[in-house]
Each structure stands twice: as structure tokens, then as C-alpha cells.
Amino acid sequence: MTDAGTFCPRCGDPIEGDGADEREGAPGSRQSSGASAGVTRRERALCDACYFEDFEFVDAPERIEVMVCARCGAVHRGNRWVDVGAEDYTDVAIEETTEALAVHVEAEDVDWEVRPEQVDQNTIRMHCLFSGVVRGEVRTEEVVVPVKVSRQTCKRCGRIAGDSFASIVQVRAVGRDPTSEETERAAELAHRIVADMEETGDRNAFVTDVSEAESGIDLKLSTNKIGLKLANKLVEEFGGGFEDHEKLVTEDEDGNEVYRVTYAVRLPEFTPGDVIDLADDDGGPVLVRSVHGNLKGVRVTTGEPYEASYEDGDAPDARKLGELGDATDATVVTVEDDNAVQILDPETYESKTVPCPDYVDADASTVPALKSRAGLHVLPEA
Numbered sequence: 574m575t576d577a578g579t580f581c582p583r584c585g586d587p588i589e590g591d592g593a594d595e596r597e598g599a600p601g602s603r604q605s606s607g608a609s610a611g612v613t614r615r616e617r618a619l620c621d622a623c624y625f626e627d628f629e630f631v632d633a634p635e636r637i638e639v640m641v642c643a644r645c646g647a648v649h650r651g652n653r654w655v656d657v658g659a660e661d662y663t664d665v666a667i668e669e670t671t672e673a674l675a676v677h678v679e680a681e682d683v684d685w686e687v688r689p690e691q692v693d694q695n696t697i698r699m700h701c702l703f704s705g706v707v708r709g710e711v712r713t714e715e716v717v718v719p720v721k722v723s724r725q726t727c728k729r730c731g732r733i734a735g736d737s738f739a740s741i742v743q744v745r746a747v748g749r750d751p752t753s754e755e756t757e758r759a760a761e762l763a764h765r766i767v768a769d770m771e772e773t774g775d776r777n778a779f780v781t782d783v784s785e786a787e788s789g790i791d792l793k794l795s796t797n798k799i800g801l802k803l804a805n806k807l808v809e810e811f812g813g814g815f816e817d818h819e820k821l822v823t824e825d826e827d828g829n830e831v832y833r834v835t836y837a838v839r840l841p842e843f844t845p846g847d848v849i850d851l852a853d854d855d856g857g858p859v860l861v862r863s864v865h866g867n868l869k870g871v872r873v874t875t876g877e878p879y880e881a882s883y884e885d886g887d888a889p890d891a892r893k894l895g896e897l898g899d900a901t902d903a904t905v906v907t908v909e910d911d912n913a914v915q916i917l918d919p920e921t922y923e924s925k926t927v928p929c930p931d932y933v934d935a936d937a938s939t940v941p942a943l944k945s946r947a948g949l950h951v952l953p954e955a
């Protein structure tokens with residue numbers, strides 16, 4: 574029974590070496606193997622010369638074509654666009670080549686390196702050098718695969734370019750224009766919400782457009798969900814509130830009604846840092862500290878806390894005198910008593926006695942002072 578295994582069934586040459594010994598030494602395991610093992614046994618029974626005659630170490634396509642979105646760098650795979658976060662097209666080409674190449678299953682200790690050669694703007698020739706061990710023999714093979722990059726526009730970028738959106742967030746403020754801090758923050762939050770959704774693989778989340786409106790900004794967003802999240806976040810950070818209005822714009826392919834939702838955000842009239850003069854109140858101006866719920870702050874005459882009533886909420890009847898940032902340093906002449914301090918008027922340098930709020934440090938040589946329609950007041954250090 575030894576002669577069947579010791580001659581190559583194709584060329585009839587005697588088989589020598591480790592392979593033949595294995596086959597002779599373990600007849601038991603051969604018998605218990607199934608049909609597929611039988612094929613392997615036949616292949617293995619070939620002598621090395623016949624085996625390597627048909628052997629394909631590396632299976633490589635003749636060329637690879639990659640569709641890349643010219644706007645966002647997404648790569649088309651299967652039937653969808655995938656964000657790969659590639660730095661450049663060479664990275665994409667390497668990645669796609671790696672995916673497309675296959676090494677023979679019997680190869681062990683496989684190693685490969687690739688050298689990209691830029692042929693023209695859209696073609697990268699990949700020189701791939703493989704090495705591995707087959708039947709105890711080191712094999713090397715070089716394959717060259719041209720990778721053609723075709724620049725396209727992915728579905729998402731096409732929708733962005735087509736100005737597609739499902740919600741608008743209008744950022745406005747009561748009785749004033751939103752500050753640049755507020756509008757910049759709104760845009761930043763929108764992009765952050767989208768980035769978080771993209772992290773989870775959501776390709777439908779995007780900011781379509783951010784544009785200045787007559788008094789504030791408008792943000793067009795790809796879904797209602799992003800609009801609602803943004804409106805909530807803005808109110809959480811800046812106070813105020815929002816209303817939503819939906820409008821039927823169209824029906825989708827399945828006949829479902831598609832609504833576009835407008836979130837009208839109204840930021841409060843006053844912001845932290847504002848100094849305001851309350852109507853029908855003689856307690857002195859108030860430096861606003863918070864506008865969440867009802868307006869809270871400190872009296873700049875005494876340093877005592879102030880909180881608007883529940884009915885007034887974040888909008889008590891008041892007029893703005895200035896801001897913390899408008900204050901200039903005024904020299905302290907003398908602290909007269911707990912209630913009065915003498916300072917030099919920052920404009921006229923005349924010494925004036927003004928109310929001394931309890932936040933004034935008795936040893937301070939200068940204090941921030943705000944001169945307004947309501948007079949001269951000492952503010953807390955910013």
C-alpha cells in the first residue's frame with residue numbers, strides 16, 4: 574500500500590522528502606478524513622514540480638477602480654458610501670488593494686509590502702511584493718495592480734449641494750440681536766451634534782447651511798432630530814425658549830407626508846454680564862448673573878442678591894445700562910464706611926462718593942466702575 578503514495582499521479586515521479594513521509598506515516602488519519610480532505614490529499618500527492626505548476630500564490634485583480642467622493646473623501650463599497658477617514662487617495666488605494674488581494678490558503682508566514690507609484694492624478698500603480706512559505710519553500714511574488722480613482726459626489730454631499738434640509742433653527746433674541754458669542758455657539762453646537770451622529774455611522778446627519786438673518790442666524794439641518802436637539806441645547810445654555818412649527822413640504826416615495834420643522838429660538842433679552850435698571854424698583858441697578866428660569870443677579874449698590882418674580886421670569890421690565898465689560902478701573906480714594914466708598918470718576922477724575930457693595934475688597938486700590946445713565950456704580954471683578 575505504500576507505492577500509491579510515493580509516486581506523483583500526474584508525472585509519475587517518485588515523491589521524496591517530508592511530505593511523502595507524512596503521508597506514509599499516518600494512514601489512520603487519512604482514512605477518517607472526509608471528501609474535501611480527499612481533494613487536498615490528491616493535491617498534496619502531486620510532486621512539488623507539478624504542484625507549483627498550477628500554483629497561484631497571489632490572486633490579484635487586473636485593476637481596481639475606486640469611487641471616491643471628491644467632497645468628503647467617502648469611498649463607495651458594495652452599494653453604499655463609507656466614510657473611511659483617509660488622508661489622501663494613496664491611503665484609499667492601499668486600503669482597497671489590501672481588500673482585493675488574496676493569498677493562497679496554504680501559504681504560511683505571509684508578509685507583504687506595497688509601494689504606490691503615482692502615475693497620474695487619478696491612477697496609482699501599486700507594486701505589491703509578497704513572500705510566504707508553501708510546502709516548506711519560500712515563495713515570493715510581485716504583482717502590480719493599477720488603481721484608478723474616480724471622483725464622484727456621494728449621496729450625502731449631493732444632498733448638501735442640493736440644499737436639502739428637514740429643519741431650520743432660527744436663533745433670535747428678545748428686544749436685541751443675538752450676540753456673536755451666541756450665534757457662533759449655535760453653529761458650533763450644530764456641527765458638534767452632527768459630528769456625534771456621524772461617529773455612530775449616521776451619514777444622514779449634516780448641516781446644510783448656516784446663514785445670517787436680519788437679526789440672528791438661521792441653521793438648515795438635514796433632519797428634524799438635529800433641529801430639536803440644537804434648539805434644546807441653546808435654551809439649556811442661554812435660557813429663553815423655542816416654538817416649533819411644522820409645514821408639509823412633500824410626500825416621500827412611499828406616500829408618507831414629509832414635514833419640515835422650524836424651531837424658532839428666542840434667547841432672553843438680557844444676558845449674564847448685563848447691568849440693568851429695573852422699572853418700578855428703587856433698589857439700584859442689577860448685574861445679571863443668570864437667565865435660566867427667572868433672571869438672577871446682584872445689586873451693584875449693595876451686593877445683595879436679586880431674583881425676578883416667577884411671573885416676570887427671565888424678562889423683568891428693565892432697561893440695559895451697560896455690561897461688565899464696559900467697566901473701567903477707578904482709583905479708590907477711601908472706603909468711607911460699609912455703605913459708601915469714595916472713588917475717582919474714570920472720566921473726570923473728580924472724587925465721588927458712591928454706594929459700596931459688599932463685594933468690594935477693603936484693601937483694593939482700584940475697582941471696576943461703570944458710568945451710566947443711572948450714575949456711577951462699582952461692579953464686581955470680572
Ligand SMILES: [Zn+2]
Binds near residue numbers: 584586619620624
Ligand atoms: Zn509530478
Ligand SMILES: [Zn+2]
Binds near residue numbers: 646729
Ligand atoms: Zn461626500
